[in-house]
Amino acid sequence: xxxVILGFGAVGQGVARVISMKKDYLRSKYGLKPQIVxxxxxxxxxxxxxxxxxxxxxETKTEKGKISLYPSYGAPGVDSLQVxxxxxxxxxxxxxxxxxxxxxxxxxxILKAMEDGKDVVTSNKGPLxxxxxxxxxxxxxxxxxxxxxxxxxxxxxxINFAHETLAGCNIESIYGILNGTTNYIxxxxxxxxxxxxxxxxxxxxxxxxxxNPYQDVEGIDAACKIVIMANSILNLPxxxxxxxxxxxxxxxxxxxxxxxxxxMLIKLIGEASPDALEVSPRLVRQGSPFAVxxxxxxxxxxxxxxxxxxxxxxxxxxxxTASAIxxxxxxxxxxxx
Amino acid sequence: MRFNLVLDLQDVPGKLMxxxxxxxxxxxxxVAVIHQRDIKTERGTVPVQITIEGDKETLDRVMDxxxxxxxxxxxxxxVLRKEQITTVLVGDIVEKDVQDTVAxxxxxxxxxxADLDLKMSDKPENSATKMVMEADFGxxxxxxxxxxxxxxxxxxxxxxxx
Numbered sequence: 015x016x017x018v019i020l021g022f023g024a025v026g027q028g029v030a031r032v033i034s035m036k037k038d039y040l041r042s043k044y045g046l047k048p049q050i051v052x053x054x055x056x057x058x059x060x061x062x063x064x065x066x067x068x069x070x071x072x073e074t075k076t077e078k079g080k081i082s083l084y085p086s087y088g089a090p091g092v093d094s095l096q097v098x099x100x101x102x103x104x105x106x107x108x109x110x111x112x113x114x115x116x117x118x119x120x121x122x123x124i125l126k127a128m129e130d131g132k133d134v135v136t137s138n139k140g141p142l143x144x145x146x147x148x149x150x151x152x153x154x155x156x157x158x159x160x161x162x163x164x165x166x167x168x169x170x171x172x173i174n175f176a177h178e179t180l181a182g183c184n185i186e187s188i189y190g191i192l193n194g195t196t197n198y199i200x201x202x203x204x205x206x207x208x209x210x211x212x213x214x215x216x217x218x219x220x221x222x223x224x225x226n227p228y229q230d231v232e233g234i235d236a237a238c239k240i241v242i243m244a245n246s247i248l249n250l251p252x253x254x255x256x257x258x259x260x261x262x263x264x265x266x267x268x269x270x271x272x273x274x275x276x277x278m279l280i281k282l283i284g285e286a287s288p289d290a291l292e293v294s295p296r297l298v299r300q301g302s303p304f305a306v307x308x309x310x311x312x313x314x315x316x317x318x319x320x321x322x323x324x325x326x327x328x329x330x331x332x333x334x335t336a337s338a339i340x341x342x343x344x345x346x347x348x349x350x351x
Numbered sequence: 352m353r354f355n356l357v358l359d360l361q362d363v364p365g366k367l368m369x370x371x372x373x374x375x376x377x378x379x380x381x382v383a384v385i386h387q388r389d390i391k392t393e394r395g396t397v398p399v400q401i402t403i404e405g406d407k408e409t410l411d412r413v414m415d416x417x418x419x420x421x422x423x424x425x426x427x428x429x430v431l432r433k434e435q436i437t438t439v440l441v442g443d444i445v446e447k448d449v450q451d452t453v454a455x456x457x458x459x460x461x462x463x464x465a466d467l468d469l470k471m472s473d474k475p476e477n478s479a480t481k482m483v484m485e486a487d488f489g490x491x492x493x494x495x496x497x498x499x500x501x502x503x504x505x506x507x508x509x510x511x512x513x
Contacts, residue, residue, distance in 0.1 A: 189513055264508045268470040269441045269479035273510070275468065276437050276481060283513055289492070297437055297512045304513065 015048050015347055016065075016103040020094050020123050021110035022055040022081050025137050025164070027072055028336030029107055034068035036340065046347045052101045058082030058090040059097050094119065098126050105346060107339060108136040109164075114234060114254065117141035121149075128152045128160065133350070135342040137164035137335055143238035143254045146245040159349065161342035162246075166239045167192060167311040169334035170327025174345065176247045176315060183317035185247055187287030192239040194309030194329035195223045195230040196262050196282040200295075201307040204270050204279055210263065222309060232261035233293040236284045240293060244286040247315075258292040265295055273297055279305055287316075353382065354410050357426035358399045358417070359489065362388065367399060373416035379405040398425065423489035432488035435465075438498050440482075442507035443475040453482070455501060461487035462494055 017033075019026050033040075033048050040046040049065035057080035060066055066087065074084045082090035098106065106127040110120050117140035124141055127134050129152065136142070141149060142162055153160040163173045167190070176185055191197050195217065202213045214231065217223035229235045237257040244250040262282050273280050276297075281304055283296040298304035303324040306312045311329030314322050328334045360366045367386060374381055382402040391397055403410060417424060424432060440452075453464045466483035486494055495511045502509035 260508065264441055265510075266441055266472060266477040266479060268472050268477055269439050269508075269510065272468055272470055272479050272481035273437075273439055276483065278437060278512075280439070280510055285513075295508070295510045297439060297510055 015046060015105060015343070015350075016051045017048055017105050017107055017343070018052045018054075018097065018101060018103045019050060019107045019109065020054045020097075020120075021108065021138075022053055022071075022075055023109070023111065024332040025109040025335050025339070026053070026055075026107075027075060028332035028334075029109065029339050030068045030071050031333060032336045032340050034072075040344070044344060044347060045351065046344065048343065051103050052097050053081050053084075054092070054094040054097055055081045058088070059092040059094070060084035060087050061089055061092075061097065061101055062087040063102065094123060095126055098123065098130065098132075103132060104350070105133045105135060105343060107343070108134060108138050109339070110138060112138055112140045112238070114140050114143065114229065114238065117144045121145065124149060124160070125152055128156050128158050131156055131158060133159040133161075133346045135161045135164075135339050135346065137162070137339060139165045139235070139238040139242065142245075143241045146242065146253070147251050150245070159346045161346060162242065163342050164335050164338035165242050167313060167325075167327060168194075168329040168331060169337050170311045170313065170325055170329060171338070171341075172243070172313050172325055173246055174341065175325060176243075180315065180317060180320060180323065183319045185315050185317050187285070187289075187316045188240075188243050188247060188313060189283055189285050189287075189304075189316075190239075190313030191281050191304060191306065191311055192236040192284045192293075192313070192329070193230055193233075193282060194311060195227065196233075196236070197306070197311070197329075198222050198309045199231070200262060200265065200270075200280055200282065203265070203267060204274065205307075207267055207271065209267050210265055231263050233259040233282060234261075236282060236293045240284040240286050240291060243313075244291060248286055250286070250291070252291055256291055258290070258294070260292075260294040262295055274300075281305075352407060352410065353402055353404050354414075355426075355428050356401045356403070356424055358401060359392065359396045359423040359425045360399050362391065362395060362397050369420065370399070370401070370417065370422050373420070374401075374403055374413050377409055377412050377416060379403040379409050379413050421489075425487060425489075433485050434488055434491060436484045436486055436491055436494055437512055438482050438484075438495070439479055439510040440502055440507040441477070441479045441510065442505070444469070444478045444480050444507065448505060448507075449480060452501060452505075456482070456484060456494075456498070459490075459494065459497060461490050
Protein backbone atom coordinates (compact mmCIF):
# COMPACT_ATOMS: atom_id res chain seq x y z
CA UNK A 15 0.00 0.00 0.00
CA UNK A 16 1.49 3.31 -1.12
CA UNK A 17 0.97 6.10 1.39
CA VAL A 18 1.36 9.88 1.15
CA ILE A 19 1.67 11.76 4.45
CA LEU A 20 0.73 15.46 4.37
CA GLY A 21 1.93 17.26 7.49
CA PHE A 22 4.94 16.05 9.43
CA GLY A 23 4.42 17.37 12.94
CA ALA A 24 3.92 15.23 16.04
CA VAL A 25 1.19 13.07 14.48
CA GLY A 26 2.86 12.69 11.06
CA GLN A 27 6.11 11.65 12.68
CA GLY A 28 4.19 9.26 14.92
CA VAL A 29 2.75 7.61 11.81
CA ALA A 30 6.24 7.13 10.31
CA ARG A 31 7.40 5.73 13.65
CA VAL A 32 4.57 3.20 14.07
CA ILE A 33 4.88 2.04 10.45
CA SER A 34 8.58 1.49 11.02
CA MET A 35 7.96 -0.26 14.37
CA LYS A 36 5.19 -2.53 13.09
CA LYS A 37 6.52 -3.47 9.66
CA ASP A 38 7.01 -7.19 10.34
CA TYR A 39 3.81 -7.44 12.35
CA LEU A 40 1.70 -5.83 9.59
CA ARG A 41 3.23 -8.09 6.96
CA SER A 42 2.80 -11.36 8.87
CA LYS A 43 -0.60 -10.59 10.34
CA TYR A 44 -2.35 -8.81 7.47
CA GLY A 45 -0.05 -9.20 4.47
CA LEU A 46 0.16 -5.40 4.47
CA LYS A 47 3.32 -3.73 3.21
CA PRO A 48 2.94 0.01 3.81
CA GLN A 49 5.28 2.18 1.75
CA ILE A 50 5.56 5.89 2.45
CA VAL A 51 6.04 7.28 -1.07
CA UNK A 52 5.84 10.98 -0.20
CA UNK A 53 5.87 13.26 2.84
CA UNK A 54 5.13 17.00 2.81
CA UNK A 55 5.71 19.70 5.38
CA UNK A 56 5.85 23.51 5.14
CA UNK A 57 9.31 23.31 3.50
CA UNK A 58 8.29 21.09 0.59
CA UNK A 59 8.39 17.35 0.14
CA UNK A 60 10.38 14.14 0.06
CA UNK A 61 9.28 11.82 -2.75
CA UNK A 62 10.46 8.32 -3.64
CA UNK A 63 8.37 5.88 -5.63
CA UNK A 64 9.97 2.76 -4.13
CA UNK A 65 9.30 4.06 -0.62
CA UNK A 66 11.11 6.45 1.70
CA UNK A 67 13.01 5.16 4.71
CA UNK A 68 10.99 5.92 7.87
CA UNK A 69 14.01 6.26 10.13
CA UNK A 70 15.72 8.61 7.71
CA UNK A 71 12.53 10.68 7.47
CA UNK A 72 12.42 11.09 11.25
CA GLU A 73 16.14 11.80 11.42
CA THR A 74 15.93 14.44 8.69
CA LYS A 75 12.99 16.17 10.36
CA THR A 76 14.53 16.10 13.85
CA GLU A 77 18.00 17.21 12.81
CA LYS A 78 17.33 19.61 9.96
CA GLY A 79 13.74 20.64 10.69
CA LYS A 80 12.76 20.36 7.01
CA ILE A 81 11.58 17.25 5.22
CA SER A 82 12.71 18.72 1.88
CA LEU A 83 16.30 18.15 3.02
CA TYR A 84 15.81 14.35 2.83
CA PRO A 85 18.97 13.02 1.13
CA SER A 86 18.71 12.76 -2.70
CA TYR A 87 14.89 12.66 -2.73
CA GLY A 88 14.09 16.02 -1.13
CA ALA A 89 12.01 18.46 -3.17
CA PRO A 90 12.13 21.96 -1.60
CA GLY A 91 9.15 24.24 -2.19
CA VAL A 92 6.96 21.62 -3.84
CA ASP A 93 3.27 22.22 -3.19
CA SER A 94 1.31 19.48 -1.46
CA LEU A 95 -1.54 19.51 -4.00
CA GLN A 96 1.05 19.10 -6.73
CA VAL A 97 2.43 16.07 -4.89
CA UNK A 98 -1.05 14.51 -4.85
CA UNK A 99 -1.25 15.19 -8.60
CA UNK A 100 2.14 13.77 -9.53
CA UNK A 101 2.78 10.90 -7.14
CA UNK A 102 1.22 7.48 -7.55
CA UNK A 103 -0.34 6.35 -4.26
CA UNK A 104 -3.26 4.44 -2.69
CA UNK A 105 -3.95 6.23 0.58
CA UNK A 106 -3.58 9.79 1.81
CA UNK A 107 -2.74 10.35 5.48
CA UNK A 108 -3.80 13.97 6.13
CA UNK A 109 -2.25 15.18 9.38
CA UNK A 110 -1.64 18.90 8.81
CA UNK A 111 -2.53 21.24 11.71
CA UNK A 112 -6.24 21.77 12.38
CA UNK A 113 -7.78 25.03 11.15
CA UNK A 114 -11.27 25.76 12.41
CA UNK A 115 -12.03 28.81 10.26
CA UNK A 116 -12.05 27.24 6.80
CA UNK A 117 -10.52 23.80 7.41
CA UNK A 118 -7.76 24.52 4.90
CA UNK A 119 -5.45 23.30 3.53
CA UNK A 120 -6.66 19.92 4.76
CA UNK A 121 -10.10 20.24 3.16
CA UNK A 122 -8.62 20.72 -0.33
CA UNK A 123 -6.15 17.87 0.20
CA ILE A 124 -8.88 15.46 1.27
CA LEU A 125 -11.27 16.43 -1.54
CA LYS A 126 -8.55 16.22 -4.18
CA ALA A 127 -7.47 12.75 -3.02
CA MET A 128 -11.02 11.42 -2.91
CA GLU A 129 -11.90 12.88 -6.32
CA ASP A 130 -8.82 11.07 -7.65
CA GLY A 131 -10.22 7.82 -6.23
CA LYS A 132 -7.83 7.55 -3.27
CA ASP A 133 -8.71 6.49 0.28
CA VAL A 134 -8.09 9.02 3.04
CA VAL A 135 -7.16 8.72 6.72
CA THR A 136 -7.04 11.92 8.75
CA SER A 137 -6.60 13.27 12.26
CA ASN A 138 -7.62 16.75 11.12
CA LYS A 139 -10.77 17.96 12.89
CA GLY A 140 -11.20 21.22 10.98
CA PRO A 141 -12.61 20.03 7.65
CA LEU A 142 -14.82 17.41 9.31
CA UNK A 143 -16.25 19.83 11.90
CA UNK A 144 -17.00 22.40 9.20
CA UNK A 145 -18.13 20.28 6.26
CA UNK A 146 -18.68 16.68 7.31
CA UNK A 147 -21.61 16.08 4.95
CA UNK A 148 -19.77 17.40 1.90
CA UNK A 149 -16.74 15.22 2.59
CA UNK A 150 -18.91 12.18 3.33
CA UNK A 151 -20.87 12.68 0.09
CA UNK A 152 -17.65 13.06 -1.88
CA UNK A 153 -16.29 9.79 -0.43
CA UNK A 154 -19.55 8.02 -1.29
CA UNK A 155 -19.66 9.39 -4.83
CA UNK A 156 -16.11 8.30 -5.55
CA UNK A 157 -16.38 4.93 -3.81
CA UNK A 158 -13.47 5.63 -1.47
CA UNK A 159 -12.96 5.32 2.28
CA UNK A 160 -12.67 8.38 4.53
CA UNK A 161 -11.50 7.34 8.02
CA UNK A 162 -10.96 9.66 10.97
CA UNK A 163 -10.66 7.66 14.18
CA UNK A 164 -7.72 9.82 15.28
CA UNK A 165 -9.85 12.99 15.20
CA UNK A 166 -11.76 12.08 18.34
CA UNK A 167 -10.04 11.09 21.55
CA UNK A 168 -6.63 10.28 20.02
CA UNK A 169 -5.92 6.68 20.93
CA UNK A 170 -9.33 6.15 22.56
CA UNK A 171 -11.36 3.98 20.16
CA UNK A 172 -14.76 5.51 19.56
CA ILE A 173 -15.75 6.03 15.90
CA ASN A 174 -14.94 2.55 14.62
CA PHE A 175 -15.98 1.13 17.98
CA ALA A 176 -19.46 2.60 17.57
CA HIS A 177 -19.77 1.55 13.92
CA GLU A 178 -18.27 -1.91 14.06
CA THR A 179 -18.17 -3.33 17.59
CA LEU A 180 -21.58 -1.91 18.49
CA ALA A 181 -23.08 -2.67 15.06
CA GLY A 182 -26.78 -3.43 15.52
CA CYS A 183 -27.19 -1.09 18.47
CA ASN A 184 -29.02 2.16 18.03
CA ILE A 185 -26.83 4.80 19.66
CA GLU A 186 -29.05 7.44 21.22
CA SER A 187 -26.57 9.87 22.71
CA ILE A 188 -22.91 10.44 23.49
CA TYR A 189 -21.37 12.13 26.53
CA GLY A 190 -17.67 12.55 27.01
CA ILE A 191 -14.55 14.29 28.24
CA LEU A 192 -12.95 14.99 24.90
CA ASN A 193 -10.08 17.32 25.69
CA GLY A 194 -7.04 16.24 27.69
CA THR A 195 -5.71 19.73 28.45
CA THR A 196 -8.88 20.91 30.18
CA ASN A 197 -9.23 17.63 32.04
CA TYR A 198 -5.70 18.01 33.32
CA ILE A 199 -6.38 21.58 34.49
CA UNK A 200 -9.68 20.69 36.19
CA UNK A 201 -8.17 17.59 37.86
CA UNK A 202 -5.25 19.63 39.23
CA UNK A 203 -7.56 22.38 40.45
CA UNK A 204 -9.67 19.77 42.27
CA UNK A 205 -6.66 18.06 43.83
CA UNK A 206 -4.59 21.13 44.73
CA UNK A 207 -7.29 23.74 45.31
CA UNK A 208 -5.34 26.03 42.97
CA UNK A 209 -6.78 28.83 40.84
CA UNK A 210 -7.54 28.50 37.14
CA UNK A 211 -4.86 31.00 36.04
CA UNK A 212 -2.15 29.36 38.13
CA UNK A 213 -3.02 25.86 36.94
CA UNK A 214 -3.17 26.90 33.29
CA UNK A 215 0.28 28.43 33.60
CA UNK A 216 1.62 25.26 35.18
CA UNK A 217 0.10 23.18 32.38
CA UNK A 218 1.72 25.47 29.81
CA UNK A 219 5.11 25.08 31.48
CA UNK A 220 4.70 21.30 31.34
CA UNK A 221 3.80 21.42 27.65
CA UNK A 222 0.30 20.05 28.33
CA UNK A 223 -1.39 23.32 27.39
CA UNK A 224 -0.36 25.28 24.32
CA UNK A 225 1.05 28.81 24.45
CA ASN A 226 -2.23 29.93 22.95
CA PRO A 227 -4.64 27.66 24.83
CA TYR A 228 -7.81 29.29 23.43
CA GLN A 229 -9.17 26.33 21.43
CA ASP A 230 -8.69 23.92 24.31
CA VAL A 231 -9.85 25.96 27.31
CA GLU A 232 -12.78 27.62 25.55
CA GLY A 233 -14.15 24.24 24.48
CA ILE A 234 -13.68 24.66 20.71
CA ASP A 235 -11.57 21.53 20.34
CA ALA A 236 -14.14 19.45 22.24
CA ALA A 237 -16.94 21.02 20.17
CA CYS A 238 -15.23 19.90 16.92
CA LYS A 239 -15.16 16.35 18.27
CA ILE A 240 -18.82 16.50 19.28
CA VAL A 241 -19.72 17.62 15.74
CA ILE A 242 -17.75 14.76 14.21
CA MET A 243 -19.41 12.19 16.47
CA ALA A 244 -22.88 13.69 15.99
CA ASN A 245 -22.48 13.36 12.22
CA SER A 246 -20.71 10.04 12.09
CA ILE A 247 -22.40 8.14 14.92
CA LEU A 248 -25.79 9.84 15.38
CA ASN A 249 -26.32 10.84 11.73
CA LEU A 250 -27.07 14.46 12.66
CA PRO A 251 -26.08 16.85 9.85
CA UNK A 252 -24.61 19.53 12.15
CA UNK A 253 -21.56 21.77 12.01
CA UNK A 254 -19.46 23.67 14.54
CA UNK A 255 -21.81 26.66 14.66
CA UNK A 256 -24.67 24.44 15.92
CA UNK A 257 -22.85 23.65 19.18
CA UNK A 258 -23.46 25.65 22.38
CA UNK A 259 -19.97 26.09 23.75
CA UNK A 260 -18.83 27.19 27.20
CA UNK A 261 -15.22 26.55 28.21
CA UNK A 262 -13.51 26.26 31.58
CA UNK A 263 -11.98 29.74 31.93
CA UNK A 264 -14.73 30.86 34.33
CA UNK A 265 -14.32 27.87 36.64
CA UNK A 266 -13.05 28.93 40.04
CA UNK A 267 -11.50 27.02 42.92
CA UNK A 268 -14.55 28.11 44.97
CA UNK A 269 -16.97 26.33 42.65
CA UNK A 270 -14.85 23.18 42.63
CA UNK A 271 -14.73 23.20 46.44
CA UNK A 272 -18.54 23.44 46.62
CA UNK A 273 -18.97 20.58 44.16
CA UNK A 274 -16.53 18.41 46.13
CA UNK A 275 -18.58 18.91 49.30
CA UNK A 276 -21.45 17.23 47.46
CA UNK A 277 -19.19 14.36 46.29
CA MET A 278 -18.94 15.80 42.81
CA LEU A 279 -16.31 17.03 40.37
CA ILE A 280 -16.49 19.63 37.63
CA LYS A 281 -15.53 18.33 34.17
CA LEU A 282 -15.77 19.77 30.69
CA ILE A 283 -18.37 17.52 29.08
CA GLY A 284 -19.38 17.30 25.46
CA GLU A 285 -22.92 16.10 24.80
CA ALA A 286 -24.50 15.01 21.54
CA SER A 287 -28.08 13.91 22.08
CA PRO A 288 -31.56 14.61 20.69
CA ASP A 289 -31.88 17.24 23.49
CA ALA A 290 -28.62 19.09 23.13
CA LEU A 291 -25.45 19.64 21.20
CA GLU A 292 -23.19 21.30 23.70
CA VAL A 293 -19.86 21.54 25.43
CA SER A 294 -20.01 22.89 28.96
CA PRO A 295 -18.65 22.40 32.47
CA ARG A 296 -20.85 19.86 34.24
CA LEU A 297 -21.03 18.15 37.60
CA VAL A 298 -20.11 14.47 37.67
CA ARG A 299 -20.14 12.06 40.62
CA GLN A 300 -16.82 11.08 42.15
CA GLY A 301 -16.32 7.41 41.33
CA SER A 302 -18.44 7.59 38.17
CA PRO A 303 -16.93 6.72 34.77
CA PHE A 304 -16.43 10.45 34.09
CA ALA A 305 -14.24 10.96 37.16
CA VAL A 306 -11.03 10.30 35.18
CA UNK A 307 -7.92 12.31 35.99
CA UNK A 308 -4.99 13.80 34.10
CA UNK A 309 -5.12 14.11 30.33
CA UNK A 310 -7.35 11.05 29.86
CA UNK A 311 -10.39 11.17 27.59
CA UNK A 312 -13.59 9.23 28.20
CA UNK A 313 -16.82 8.75 26.30
CA UNK A 314 -20.09 7.03 27.15
CA UNK A 315 -22.42 5.84 24.41
CA UNK A 316 -26.04 5.32 25.39
CA UNK A 317 -27.42 2.47 23.33
CA UNK A 318 -30.74 0.65 23.07
CA UNK A 319 -29.43 -2.91 23.34
CA UNK A 320 -26.12 -2.70 25.21
CA UNK A 321 -27.24 0.10 27.59
CA UNK A 322 -24.30 2.38 28.51
CA UNK A 323 -20.87 1.58 27.09
CA UNK A 324 -17.88 3.62 28.22
CA UNK A 325 -14.40 3.86 26.69
CA UNK A 326 -11.34 5.53 28.22
CA UNK A 327 -7.99 6.29 26.63
CA UNK A 328 -5.19 8.70 25.96
CA UNK A 329 -6.50 11.69 24.05
CA UNK A 330 -3.22 12.93 22.66
CA UNK A 331 0.40 12.01 22.07
CA UNK A 332 2.34 11.31 18.90
CA UNK A 333 2.49 7.51 18.87
CA UNK A 334 -0.88 7.18 20.66
CA THR A 335 -2.68 9.21 17.99
CA ALA A 336 -0.73 7.41 15.26
CA SER A 337 -2.08 4.12 16.62
CA ALA A 338 -5.58 5.26 15.65
CA ILE A 339 -4.34 6.22 12.17
CA UNK A 340 -2.65 2.85 11.76
CA UNK A 341 -5.88 1.05 12.71
CA UNK A 342 -7.68 3.04 9.98
CA UNK A 343 -4.99 2.13 7.47
CA UNK A 344 -5.36 -1.55 8.40
CA UNK A 345 -9.15 -1.44 8.01
CA UNK A 346 -8.81 0.16 4.57
CA UNK A 347 -6.33 -2.53 3.62
CA UNK A 348 -8.77 -5.24 4.69
CA UNK A 349 -11.36 -3.75 2.32
CA UNK A 350 -8.99 -3.26 -0.61
CA UNK A 351 -6.73 -6.31 -0.62
CA MET B 352 -46.37 -8.94 44.73
CA ARG B 353 -48.31 -5.85 43.77
CA PHE B 354 -47.33 -2.31 42.83
CA ASN B 355 -49.80 0.56 43.02
CA LEU B 356 -48.53 3.14 40.56
CA VAL B 357 -49.66 6.62 39.68
CA LEU B 358 -48.49 7.57 36.21
CA ASP B 359 -48.46 11.09 34.87
CA LEU B 360 -49.72 10.87 31.30
CA GLN B 361 -50.15 13.53 28.67
CA ASP B 362 -53.75 14.02 27.61
CA VAL B 363 -53.36 12.85 24.03
CA PRO B 364 -54.76 9.76 22.30
CA GLY B 365 -52.72 6.58 22.62
CA LYS B 366 -50.77 7.53 25.77
CA LEU B 367 -52.57 5.05 28.03
CA MET B 368 -52.04 2.23 25.52
CA UNK B 369 -48.38 3.14 25.34
CA UNK B 370 -48.06 2.90 29.12
CA UNK B 371 -49.90 -0.45 29.30
CA UNK B 372 -47.96 -2.05 26.46
CA UNK B 373 -44.76 -2.96 28.41
CA UNK B 374 -46.86 -4.43 31.24
CA UNK B 375 -48.49 -6.94 28.92
CA UNK B 376 -45.31 -7.60 26.98
CA UNK B 377 -43.18 -8.26 30.06
CA UNK B 378 -45.79 -10.49 31.71
CA UNK B 379 -47.16 -8.36 34.57
CA UNK B 380 -50.84 -8.82 35.44
CA UNK B 381 -52.88 -5.65 35.33
CA VAL B 382 -55.20 -5.71 38.35
CA ALA B 383 -56.81 -2.29 38.00
CA VAL B 384 -56.67 0.82 35.89
CA ILE B 385 -58.34 4.01 37.08
CA HIS B 386 -58.33 6.58 34.35
CA GLN B 387 -60.45 9.70 34.71
CA ARG B 388 -59.66 12.11 31.95
CA ASP B 389 -61.59 14.97 33.51
CA ILE B 390 -59.35 15.08 36.60
CA LYS B 391 -56.15 16.85 35.60
CA THR B 392 -53.00 18.13 37.27
CA GLU B 393 -52.04 21.81 37.09
CA ARG B 394 -49.69 20.86 34.26
CA GLY B 395 -52.64 19.58 32.26
CA THR B 396 -51.59 15.95 32.53
CA VAL B 397 -53.82 13.07 33.59
CA PRO B 398 -52.87 11.01 36.67
CA VAL B 399 -53.65 7.36 36.02
CA GLN B 400 -53.70 4.81 38.82
CA ILE B 401 -52.60 1.36 37.81
CA THR B 402 -52.16 -1.72 39.97
CA ILE B 403 -49.97 -4.48 38.57
CA GLU B 404 -49.08 -7.88 39.90
CA GLY B 405 -46.11 -10.14 39.25
CA ASP B 406 -42.78 -11.26 40.68
CA LYS B 407 -40.34 -8.55 41.72
CA GLU B 408 -38.09 -9.00 38.71
CA THR B 409 -40.97 -8.56 36.27
CA LEU B 410 -42.24 -5.48 38.06
CA ASP B 411 -38.74 -3.92 38.10
CA ARG B 412 -38.48 -4.56 34.37
CA VAL B 413 -41.83 -2.87 33.84
CA MET B 414 -40.64 0.18 35.79
CA ASP B 415 -37.44 0.36 33.70
CA UNK B 416 -39.46 0.04 30.50
CA UNK B 417 -41.80 2.85 31.54
CA UNK B 418 -38.87 5.10 32.38
CA UNK B 419 -37.10 4.40 29.12
CA UNK B 420 -40.31 5.44 27.34
CA UNK B 421 -40.17 8.70 29.33
CA UNK B 422 -43.43 7.86 31.06
CA UNK B 423 -43.42 9.61 34.41
CA UNK B 424 -44.10 7.55 37.48
CA UNK B 425 -45.31 9.96 40.17
CA UNK B 426 -46.06 7.53 42.97
CA UNK B 427 -45.23 3.97 43.93
CA UNK B 428 -47.41 2.45 46.67
CA UNK B 429 -48.52 5.83 47.91
CA VAL B 430 -45.00 7.27 48.14
CA LEU B 431 -44.15 10.26 45.97
CA ARG B 432 -40.98 9.64 44.03
CA LYS B 433 -38.34 12.37 44.37
CA GLU B 434 -34.94 12.93 42.92
CA GLN B 435 -32.09 15.15 43.96
CA ILE B 436 -30.65 17.72 41.61
CA THR B 437 -27.43 19.58 42.29
CA THR B 438 -26.23 22.70 40.52
CA VAL B 439 -23.36 25.16 40.99
CA LEU B 440 -23.47 28.79 39.86
CA VAL B 441 -20.35 30.94 39.40
CA GLY B 442 -20.29 34.72 39.21
CA ASP B 443 -20.71 37.93 41.17
CA ILE B 444 -23.47 36.50 43.33
CA VAL B 445 -24.94 38.73 46.01
CA GLU B 446 -27.52 37.92 48.65
CA LYS B 447 -30.33 39.30 46.54
CA ASP B 448 -29.49 36.94 43.66
CA VAL B 449 -29.57 33.95 45.96
CA GLN B 450 -32.95 34.91 47.41
CA ASP B 451 -34.36 35.61 44.01
CA THR B 452 -33.04 32.39 42.49
CA VAL B 453 -34.35 30.25 45.33
CA ALA B 454 -37.74 31.98 45.17
CA UNK B 455 -38.03 31.41 41.45
CA UNK B 456 -37.03 27.76 41.72
CA UNK B 457 -39.48 27.19 44.57
CA UNK B 458 -42.20 28.64 42.38
CA UNK B 459 -41.84 25.72 39.94
CA UNK B 460 -44.33 23.01 40.69
CA UNK B 461 -42.82 19.91 42.31
CA UNK B 462 -39.48 21.53 43.21
CA UNK B 463 -38.03 22.52 46.57
CA UNK B 464 -34.58 23.95 47.26
CA ALA B 465 -33.31 21.66 50.03
CA ASP B 466 -29.79 22.92 50.59
CA LEU B 467 -27.79 26.00 49.76
CA ASP B 468 -24.12 26.77 50.14
CA LEU B 469 -22.29 29.95 49.27
CA LYS B 470 -18.57 30.58 48.92
CA MET B 471 -17.52 34.17 48.48
CA SER B 472 -14.20 35.02 46.90
CA ASP B 473 -11.80 38.00 47.16
CA LYS B 474 -12.64 38.59 43.53
CA PRO B 475 -16.42 39.03 43.50
CA GLU B 476 -16.81 37.43 40.06
CA ASN B 477 -15.26 34.21 41.39
CA SER B 478 -17.95 33.60 44.00
CA ALA B 479 -19.95 30.42 43.78
CA THR B 480 -23.13 28.96 45.13
CA LYS B 481 -24.31 25.38 45.25
CA MET B 482 -27.96 24.43 45.35
CA VAL B 483 -29.45 21.03 46.04
CA MET B 484 -33.07 20.60 45.01
CA GLU B 485 -35.61 17.90 45.61
CA ALA B 486 -37.96 17.41 42.73
CA ASP B 487 -40.77 15.10 41.72
CA PHE B 488 -39.49 12.28 39.59
CA GLY B 489 -39.22 13.06 35.90
CA UNK B 490 -38.90 16.83 36.20
CA UNK B 491 -35.09 16.90 36.14
CA UNK B 492 -34.58 17.87 32.50
CA UNK B 493 -37.10 20.67 32.73
CA UNK B 494 -35.59 22.03 35.95
CA UNK B 495 -32.04 21.97 34.59
CA UNK B 496 -33.23 23.89 31.55
CA UNK B 497 -34.92 26.47 33.80
CA UNK B 498 -31.80 26.91 35.92
CA UNK B 499 -29.69 27.41 32.82
CA UNK B 500 -32.06 30.11 31.58
CA UNK B 501 -32.19 31.79 34.97
CA UNK B 502 -28.40 31.75 35.28
CA UNK B 503 -27.70 33.16 31.86
CA UNK B 504 -30.21 35.98 32.48
CA UNK B 505 -28.12 36.99 35.48
CA UNK B 506 -24.79 36.41 33.71
CA UNK B 507 -23.78 33.45 35.89
CA UNK B 508 -21.96 30.38 34.70
CA UNK B 509 -24.30 27.45 35.33
CA UNK B 510 -22.72 24.08 36.05
CA UNK B 511 -25.40 21.41 35.87
CA UNK B 512 -25.22 17.68 36.36
CA UNK B 513 -24.52 15.46 33.37
